Amino acid sequence: MTHAQGEAGQVNWMLTRLGVAVFLSMSVMMLSMYLYRQQGLVEDGAPSEVATLLADLMRYACLLFATPVLFMLGVPILSSAVDQARQHIWSTDALVVLGVAAAFIYSFASTFRGGGDTYFETGCAILIFLTLGRWLEARGRLRASGEIGSLASLTPERVTLNRDGELRVVPAADVRPGDLLVLAAGDRIPADGRIESGRAHVDEQIVSGESRPVVKEPGDAVVSGSLNLDGALWVRATATGSDSTLGRLAALLDDALRSKGRFERLTERLAGAFVPVTIALAITAGALVSRREGTAAGLMASLAVLLIACPCALGLATPLAVWVALGRLASRRVLLRGGEALEALAGVRAVCFDKTGTLTSGAPQVVAFDLVGTVPETDALAIAAGLAATSRHVLSRAICAYAVERGVQVRSIEAPRTEPGRGVLGSTVEGEVVLGNIALIRERGIPVDTQVEGILLRHAAADYTVSLLAVAGRVSGIFAFSETLRPTAREALAALRRDGLATVVLTGDSAARGASIASVLGVPVRSELSPADKLAAIAAMRASSGAVAMVGDGLNDAPALAAADVGIALGCGADLTRETATVCLLGDDPSLVPWLIRVARRTVRTIRMNLFWAFSYNLVGVGLAMTGRLSPVFAAGAMVASSLLVVANSLRLQPDTESRA
Template sequence: MVTAAATPSRSLSTCSVCGLTTLHPLTNKAGDVFCCPSCREVAALLAESPLEEAARSGRSLAPAQVQGRTDAVVLTLSGMWCSSCAWLVGEQLKRTKGVVDAEVSFIQGQANITYDSKITNCQLLKKRVRSLGYQATLPNETPRDEEESFYMRLLIGGVMVLHDMIVGAGIYAREIFGWATPESQPLVDFFQVMMLVTSLPVLILLGLPILRAGLASLLRGQPNIHTLITIGTFSAFGLSVRNLIAGHGDLYFDTATMLIFLVSIGRWLEMQAHKSSSQAVMRLLEQIPDEATIVTAEGDKVVRVAELRAGQRVRVRPGEKFPVDGLIATGEGDVDESLLTGEPRPVTHRPGDTVRAGTLNLDGGVEIIATAVGASTAAGQISRLLHEALWNRSPLERLADKLSAWMTPIALSLAAIAFLFWNHQSGVEEGLLVALSVLLIACPCALGLATPLTLWLSLGRAAESGVILRSTSALEWLAKVEKIFFDKTGTLTKLPMRVREVFVPSSPALLPKGEGSRNPPLPMGEGLGVREKDFLQIVGSVENESEHPLAKAIVEFAKANEVEFIKPVSFKAIPGMGVIAELPIPNNQLPIFIGNERLIAQNGLTISNEIKQRAESMREAGQVVVFAGWGGQVRGLVGLGETVREEARDVLHQLQSRGLSLSVLTGDEERAGRRWEEALGIPVKAGLSPDEKMSHLAGSAAMIGDGINDGPALAASTIGLAMNHGTDVARSAADVVLMRDDLRAVPWLFDLSKTAMRRVKENLGWAFIYNILGVGLAMAGLMKPVFAALAMVMSSVFVTANAMRMNKYPLLHQEESVVEQP
């Protein structure tokens, strides 16, 4: 009899990465022990992380210190399954040496990274993302079509899963109905091996990306959804291989493949939802043509739009889209501006009118002078605002991200508890199955989708209606607003205002040297006298430098009366009061003051009784009075009248019916304020400076305005809304820009915000209830892994479908007109 020779005993080593016992250890230069080359490679990647360095040295991570010039790059990411994946990538990038800041958007599938160019570069950052188990491409690279590739893998995987399910059903039916015979066992064994063979393509095509990302996140101590699916699926697969080799026990190949397939189906549905949510931005970019026809001395020439410069003359034929923003030089026609404003009706444009890039020239050939190209166009600016909105995450989004990040370790802990309990009660196999069900049920996919998808779809819907929100936070703030303050001029009234009267007294002379005629003033209906023209030339020349709506109305009136302007030597706007300037008039370099009575009083100008009486009569007629003076005296008056928007009273009534408190903040005098209070039916606070307007904006208040005076108030309010014709200052201070010059967008927007917040709350409520009930059933052993996976997918489908309902939210439609003030 031959006996086996005794072998010397030896101590078993433990892998420093995965913790498995190894008989043939591998080591690195540091002496760490690994069970296989893969674990050694993972350890090498980990060693590059500043987190690992900090852990070994016992020090905490400090913010990155910039040594050189900072650069920024936007990486396009693929392979992220939920917002917790985005959180993981963002956290790891922030811990990477040389990275100053990193923001990752799950919805956009992009990472916005600011880094120190002396320490790291784009390629190293790309490598860092790949080490986490995700794909990354640089802006100058062509990303692989993830959607098409994923669809093909899903199709092949689906065929394999169908095979496993059919074979599995036959084997189960054999046991249930007593069809098992010794003669059929070899055939059963063959089909069981075939289940193993057909499950491998599913695990490789659909499961390998999940395994790679799940392992990377687990080894970094930041488990995510990939980790949960990896542990669950490959536990079921490993148990099945063990039972197949042992020749006894149940096989779960069909369960493992079905889990991967169902999760992948959920991912596919999310990809479609994300594509839909970004359509508003993509539609803007796609509508701007690549080429344009410029008019040169040699004739027409076709060039790329990227080569155009402001000031060039561009020809646009009927049926073509405008390639740039510009002013019409010759020709006229109807233009479809629905891309920018949401207004379905064509707008007729004539020489001197502004047209926007991306809008459609329906009829009539025109030539335009380019004023803005590329990113400077209205379409480019709107696209930029929408992109920025994704990076400005709302408090609700940040809360959902934190909850998703916490859910994964909680799920792992609950699964471990379930395994220990059921392993003690019914054995290791039952323990693994119950733990697998818990892992799948507790996946935070629905929680991560609940908020961002709803908010971004709402942003897109608003953009389609001509309402641009700077951030998703704006929707949250709008839903909480209790008070709304309106600016009057240009907001509740229709611009432009019109000059109704110019008054110049018979004496004193307009200029110190007596230039100008002493002809008496003529009635406005009969034309301007010479003295009024002299006065209007001075006032118009100064106001031509201002962006205030009143100034623009005066300038237009002066132009209509063929007044020639003089370029001021100096110009200064005084918010809430008026302007001060000097004109290069011979022997007259005195400051010229144009504005309200407060500006005049503050600078010590006297007002004659004749002018006071005329100003009083103008106010009695409901006009806004502009004083103009120099040399210590007021020289004349300009009276302007306003028209109330036709929709204003109806809009105010709608907002009041929603329980909102409404007020008007205006710089008009008290008497004019009382007239407007009677006309509009809401409180009017008159005679306010910009600082005084800000003092009224306490609490959850929205400010709606458009003029240069409103910039501080728009910035100080909880949320500021700027009308389309507002100045750049107002737009930069506003959280919302109404591209359509129509107040009906205001109640529509408030309704949209409340609907969006209701959808978010529904989704969050569903996600919490689903997780609490589902985890309870799974831990009690009442839910099989396949049904747990199906429940997880259906939960994500429910949240996605509920969010997608925002795509059906009605767009803003209206008829735009005005009625004269009585």
Template sequence: MTDDRLCRHCLLTIGPRAMRRTVNGENCAFCCYGCCIAFQVRSGKSEEWEAAWLLIRLGVGGFLSMNIMLFSLLLYTGAFTGVDARLLPWVHLLLWIFATPAFVILGGPFLRETWLDGVQGRLRSSALIVVGVSAAYIYSAFAVIERGTHVYFDTATMVLMLFTVGRYLEAAGRARAARDLEPLLAAESECATVVNGGAETRRPVREVDARMLVRVRPGERIPVDGVVTEGESHTDEAVITGESRQVAKSVGSPVIAGSINLDGPLLIQSSGAGTATRWAQICRSVRDALVRRSPTQRIADRVVGASVPVVLALGGLTMLYWAQRLPLERALLFGLAVLVVACPCAVGLAAPLATSLGIGRLARCGCLVRDPGVLEALARTRLLAFDKTGTLTSGSAHVVGIESDGAGADEVLARAAGLERYSEHGLARAITMAAATRGLEPVVTGDVRILPGRGIRGNADGKAVVAGNSALISELGWSLAPALGERARSLEASGYSVIYVGWGDRVRAVLSLDDSLLPEARSTIAALRSRGLHPILLTGDVAHAAQRVAVAVGIVDVQAGLSPEAKRAALDRQRQRYGVVAMVGDGLNDGPVLADADVGIAVGSATDLARETAALVLPRDGLWMLPWVVDVARAVRMTILTNLLWAFGYNLIALTLAALGLLQPVLAAAVMAGSSVLVVLNSLRLERMPDPVRTPVPGRRSSTETENARHGLGVHRFGWAGAKNDT
């Protein structure tokens, strides 16, 4: 740090010991703590502003409350007796003067909340505080007017003081969570440096379109998806991909919006609109999830709403009971203690804070949570069902053989590609890639219709064209040469995926395709098993191919040849046995079953439909993160249950003591503030959960090899089988 930097608030020179604080996701320097608080009040967003403003109120209210307590202690020790008794009314008046602004400053938010709730015809925890404290304040005010002997301004102000301390600690916890989430939620407000000719202008990222040039300096967050056109650097992509390692970037390298440019300036050509990036999608998903209420939160809210009238009645009954045995002012204190100690602040905070921290913890590693209830459901899940293609395998299948019946391999591929280019299935992409590798132009095909779980059909040259599995061929009743059918069955028995291609009411060829297993699939399944989860495989592929993959990854329970409807039925049967079930999938066929599962999990490379129907989306190539996601979900649920158990148990014991007259109001307020603090501290433990660690897999392909395979450039192990039939 140097002496010539300026304070972010007052713009004065900062000394060698500057105070640094993250505000709105930006690291700011201040000359003192006062400037830090003032800047947060002026410029902070939501939780940060609330926490800073609460701290200011605490400072003013605390000064007044301490003076009230000082004079009250003199009253309790009998300092104003005998010859000084004439000063007692003036001391009471002085306490009233101090208590009134303290009551307004500290009690204002509680009064406002209670008024708004009353207008809407409901009661919440703030009503308990307002009723109890107002009773003590009004009783004391009348005692001053009537020259009574006892006033309880100290009780009223200290109760408000302690509850405000509790709210400040809650707000500080939420602000801390918000600061951690700021990089994820900044996509909508981010700006980009757009280069147009020789001029550079700052624009909101929502105004950036495809092919625009964007300059990103070292230390800045990349605002758009695109390709590097100038410069070299390293980027940190952990917020999107979950990978903590630095990624080298040079001319031609793709970059991801939301990642941080570390050590060199980059000029990036945007590949799409600034609002269409995965970073923006994460931002929208996290915002939506944070405003929703999880099932546990909704139950807790209903319990709190129902308990307030009961506690009000109990407080009144306690006061009436003790009023028949003790002086009225003592009975009033016992009733006030009941209202204060029963305030369910900790109950209302137990689930939301833990859920928000859990969502943020996952989102910082690129995992999208669309529904906060998914974390609690995943924590209770005992069975995980997996799709095969694109989930446990790379999804980058390639054509390894063509067996034809009187048709050339080029014609077969051209007609099949004309159909499959309309599909997003992994096998379809493999066929279109094989045609492109041979330099073939796909046959123009119209009236194309995808038949989920069976294949695809259309019309070309006035003839019906189909590409699909044996079920589709049987359904259509098309003829199949015995030799070709026997060869197809042999390939299926060997575990290859087989696509029947035909036109003119006859099957003309059989394509055999192979898919590579994800290197991390076996270790992921083993890790899930060690956590007590039962994995099963539900796939539309043939039994032999499914069994081969299942054996390779360590899954025993396999159900193959399933249509989307059959997958849903299979999942329903498993639900009857295991209770809560989850489905992990990728692809168009998985949309219905992902939506039907208690927890639908899609991998980042999934089709748009799979992503939209899934409640949880893992980053691209993020299957390895699934065990860690389960750990986070279980930690969130355990934290929520611990918070609720503590809050309800704490309230029940303290309420009993207060009703028996064993708890003073000030002590009751301290007890409740302590309860909220413990809930906050317990929830913040979620932030200390370790990041996911990707276990190195022996024999894992390099990124270059992966790209070659994805583009059909790898050497096929079997070459072009059946070339003898090419004509």
């Protein structure tokens, strides 16, 4: 069971206790109203003996109804205060315990003494308001951390295993590495594993952000939480439970929710110092008001100070806003590694992008096909696709995709053979056919004329990779390959510039290729950079613009991500081991970068608004309570209203973080 699921049960139990306490407290309130009326009758000359007898009965009835409220709502607060006191922590619970204890002890004494005012209704109202505030806080925290629950719900409750040739249905928690899982269409995959038999389309959106199903065959890896759409699969489990991809995703999000940033640590220190100061102020207020208006009024003044000064809103100001933002980011498959990551992101003033695998797709695609010689284009493409189909090389896959897009029928190749690192050879009715680099073409004794050389020089200037097709001893076509820009790359960079952020692309590509990319993206591109040069570029950006975020794939650019103030890794997917990245984007959409920076900025702005309100409320409220003119019940209500305002302000982050900040 996750932390979020356990807290959901606690929240429901808190609501149950609160409901019962409200019912009992309503009786206390009605009885207290009679006591106030009885006091008025005595002052008006009503028969005192009857009035006194009824008043005593009402006091004992109030005691009877108020005692369960004290135990149901007060004991958990007392327990928390004691635990924190053992750790030598001044907690806000201590203020509540002192205030409520004072109200109840005074009321107990008045009841058993047979006269005097009672404040059972005040104590009950304080406990109800405080518990209501904490229930609202817990509900807000659950809404913010709901993404953990959604991750946990992706694990099926039961799964079918093949053990010793026998099919058994067992709880998913009992699956161990090495077990053979039997998955039907529509089943969630409960563990990371490798397919031993079967073929199916699998929805891996949970880890990749890719909405299109992926075809999985024997030998392919599958990850926990993904969905088997349409086939039967037999999967050998390799990682289960907390070691699986889904378990590690939930753990990362849970750790981020528990970690504390700079604002939260500051407010905790302030709240800790606030408690002893508040106690001193409450004692002072009680003494001053007692001299002027009597002991009962002094007690109420002290109680009002303790309650109005309770820094509940201060304690909520930072963590709740952070929880909401983290939950919102997690819904878009963006994970942060620490509590300070949001604050660091909000302070970013420049963003550096690695090119390969970040702004580009990483997989080469055919960007040009030059027909040379007399072989018709359709035949040339059909032969090239036939040769490429016999190889698993990335360039071969690109050629096959290029031919399929143009509706070309793949030709059958006789006796195909692969020359590792150089190309593929085979035979057709036309004679020997070759698909490969210039070295393989020359080795086969195929002439390269000036036309072919001119095409090769042109592609080299654009920094394209090339493959040559030769049919019957003559070059018939030249394929040029390049990584293609992701569809949202230009949009992402434009959004960052609109938000006032300096942007630059860092690449090891040639100057010509860099200039080509710069013309398309409309941003500066620094080319021919070594890893050390990229570190120097980040340092220069920091000196000229301020805090720098580096966006890359977290693999070959790991040093650059570590050197930046914030490292953002795209396309983490199931690989959550990229420790140099402060932020992991499970998908590969660069447009998420400006979005998450806006979320961070809006979150920090919300935190500052919350802190301003909390400090202002406490300063004004304590000053008013010190005069003795503030009812403890009103003070408790104001405390809850203040916390509710902070909760509502923080939850505003949830539905509209896409808007510009």
